[in-house]
Amino acid sequence: MTFDIKTTDPNSNARAGVIQTDHGQILTPIFMPVGTAGSVKAVHQRELKEDINAQIILGNTYHLYLRPGLDIIEKAGGLHKFNGWDKPILTDSGGYQVYSLSGTGRKIKEEGVTFKSHIDGSKHIFTPEKVMDIQRTIGADIIMAFDECTPYPCEYEYARESMEMTHRWLKRCCEHFDATEPKYGYSQTLFPIVQGSVYKDLRKKSAEAIAEFGREGNAIGGLSVGEPAEMMYEMTELVTDILPKDKPRYLMGVGTPANILESIALGIDMFDCVMPTRNARNGMLFTTQGVINIRNEKWKDDFSVLDPGLPESYVSSFYTKAYLRHLVKSDEMLGAMIASVHNLTFYLWLVSQARERILNGTFKSWKDRMVVQLMEKL
């Protein structure tokens, strides 16, 4: 993997870059649709590529490990072959999902984490080494270190100890990753993850420790877990000041359109979030004019298209608000399908617009206007 910064915004820390992988290039800043189980929910692979213009999607180690299982994925020749997505893929380490598993049977020790499958209750253990092996087998282009993602709020002592274990685990991840080979003939790269909850000294310490590893890209985890947005921005700024400028920075699990624009301004290059697809399934649309709750009565006879600001999108410029409202109210699957494609199209439009603005030097003023406009309730 390589990363080239094309332009740095003179009025913020935003950058426009190009990540090169063996599955093609990614223009940054970029948003990565989440495909937990190897499918971006309610979206065809063709739509991802041709309508949404996705450049990279996420897979989830925990989910794919449990189902379909590594034997199937390896037999297929990796996740790209299995799901037919031939552009870059990034896999979550599964840490976040394992910690989210409700209660019984989950134990975090120095060695790793034992947990029970949410599907059949079977017992499993994830260690840093095993998670590297799993991600080698899944075959993502970018794989994530196995970390502990602390919840919010989180006691200082717990956050510190957890962060220190995450750093020790990172060392094990790197050693194991570097001692193993990719399985399918294309290269993979490992991103470490900064933790430290909302404590400035911990975040600083963690960012310094992570930078020290000198990997090809770096991620910021443990944010967007319930803390106020201002706190998230503060932590992000503090960390981006420390993480190397010449490596891509990935802010995990973020966020709203405004969160994304503000974080781009702080020097973030990569984002992922379930919000566009999850909200879509609840009838919430992000549009170029603001936010729409399509269940609202006001749309029942609004026969205008979903978002005239996205004229090149099939779903956004073809289906009307009244029709989508009808589908969502009627629990028709097509409602979730339309809203999901629309929201992802909007998110990819947003980051491509941000990139254009960075390249032509107008990012800052555009961003300041858009963070207001995009969050308006229509």
Next chain:
Amino acid sequence: MTFDIKTTDPNSNARAGVIQTDHGQILTPIFMPVGTAGSVKAVHQRELKEDINAQIILGNTYHLYLRPGLDIIEKAGGLHKFNGWDKPILTDSGGYQVYSLSGTGRKIKEEGVTFKSHIDGSKHIFTPEKVMDIQRTIGADIIMAFDECTPYPCEYEYARESMEMTHRWLKRCCEHFDATEPKYGYSQTLFPIVQGSVYKDLRKKSAEAIAEFGREGNAIGGLSVGEPAEMMYEMTELVTDILPKDKPRYLMGVGTPANILESIALGIDMFDCVMPTRNARNGMLFTTQGVINIRNEKWKDDFSVLDPGLPESYVSSFYTKAYLRHLVKSDEMLGAMIASVHNLTFYLWLVSQARERILNGTFKSWKDRMVVQLMEKL
């Protein structure tokens, strides 16, 4: 509406024809995907048109009347404008749905049927006149008479009295339809429905009575409701012998691929059925090689495409059996989406193949081979 028969098969009663409507032509024999609430479940309008090659879809009077409601549909300018499907639409009269409503509050009288909404329990009445008005407002190209669809089994006396009421209702439907105008500037046509359960004398009497009305097309209802296939074919044959040869014949709610081919051989021109989409949602695929239960373990590492016999279809020649099995087992919406598009693509391929075979005189032998091959369990 006009109907031209291009060729009649020398070895069966199959015909290849062209129905011309103000929303374009329909090449027969044809299968019509069911879009109950104005959406073919799990399928985008673009997929219907470009991938599945649907030429006409169904809407349902009962469902659309309750939701979104006639005011919305009329404001939109009719169902075509509302859902963005600009090719022909046929609407069910809603009779079948009203009779299927479980128990309480449904009463059939000479005047019409009172029933309670399955959505909010509100009371409504459907009379033949009202159902004509509703379908005028929905704006389907082909609208169906309001009938009583008898269940199977059905006592002779009940079947006879019901049939006679259906004929009286038909008279009221025709009178009201002919006394009213289309609302959106394009013409609509009314198809009457033959009833009579599985009683030969009743079917004969009903077919004769229906033919007498001289409408532009005729339908056969009350079949495919649980009776043996042989009984369905027997009734269909009896009725097609009586219905005018120069008008399209529509066998309602049928059926499996074999049912469709056998009925084409009996002189049927139009079909609809929820089977391809409903079965798709349960992981059942109809393919050019036979039937697949994609949940079956045997497909878990079968990385061949869904149906190499449909090379022009995106979903059928792109997604693999192993991937679809994973999606269906994981309850991923994409599973239902892929299977639905695939099954409908197959059904439309099937009737277009039948048409080609009729046109080139090889239908009968092809049909005899296909009814076996297509129902094989893979």
